[in-house]
Amino acid sequence: MHIHSTPKWLHRWLSGFTWHKPTDRKVLYLTFDDGPISMTEWILDVLKDYDAKATFFCVGENIMRNPHIFCRTLAEGHAVGNHTHNHLSGWKSSLKHYLANTALCCATMQKYGAVCRLFRPPYGRITARQATALRQQYELIMWDVLTCDYSPRIRPQDCLQNSIAATQKGSIVVFHDNKKADVNIRYALPRYLAHFADLGFTFECL
Template sequence: MKYKYLNFLVIFFALGLGILILVLGWPFWLLIFSLLVYIAFQITVSTNIRWNYFVKGFHKNTGMAEQAVGLSFDDGPVENTLRILEVLDRHAVKAAFFCIGENIKTNPEIFKEIIKRGHIVGNHTYSHSKFLGIFSRDGWLSEIKRCDEIAKDIAGVKMELFRPPFGILNPKTKRALKITGHKVIGWSIRPYDAITGSEDLILKRITKNIEKGDLILLHDNMDKTVAILEQLLVILKEQNFGVVRPDELFDINAYT
């Protein structure tokens, strides 16, 4: 159901419930409880990118013939990205890097090195602000466009792929993306490596139920990602999984 129609139904329901409360003396807490449930629902769908509630994204390709998965990294480029690139080179693996505009500006040579080594780059907003969830359409638009502009100025690429920070998507994000035309890239495996200290636990979360067509999310700004990646690529090979670049995983273009 489209969210605007759902909003209409919720408003209609709230008005009807309010009338029943006034006329029949139903307890007022029913209305408060109903509104709290709806708010909780909106927060849930806004922070679960794989539900495709506001914007359809690419998360997993269950129909691919090849026994392969995709690798993606968020929040670079940073110095640690170079160590990630070395590991990927040793295993002849290509990945996608969703980059923050401010980091591209700070580390332009690393950004260009990602592309030079045959990986693809995507838009991860300019600032990766913790308050993106309350940004207006124009706020989202500015974040996306500024990141695009820096990437174009530094490396000459017009990024077609976008991954929202924290997986946040809402009606305002949708309106901004309708203007920019970016494709949304999510994930099917998220091991929460940015907030989990145990490398073993992170690896278990990735490999426990991995299937062909999965897209793995990691962070290249975390020091431990280097060791995790090295072990992961060995495990994938042992389990007969290939690794393909995410644009190949979904058969889409990374650049305009």
């Protein structure tokens, strides 16, 4: 079974993280983790079709491999966030190593003119001390809708329908620009955008 929405008790327990943006407006915050890779260019094309802006949580080493895609993301008006340089799990990293790796990603982002103000921990795994330290510089962004697009055990149709069912006004929605998500995101993303655009929603950066 795939859990697509994070429980309310978790939001209260982990206050100090942003899980969604409370609002009465019909607005959604799409986020894409782990790029930039070649697939990111397809995502940018799809977003353009719907006049949608989104937030990309980038891995520093992928920015170094694909700086032109990172620059295109910025040039098209999307926001970018820090997702560590090497996609580290906070639970398996010392405080010092985790902060140094995050700083390396930030330096790479700044080299291409981006601002380091948003952070999302890979796997959602971060210790209290790591979070406290990073909060000095960053808004720590989690999510309330997990599309599970990376899972090989979910059908693309279910990825789409479960994500639609879990979405509310102000939701922060996680997709992935990584190879594991390829089949599901190519099915779900355009249909998800079409569904909510038809209902009068807009899609904005964090």
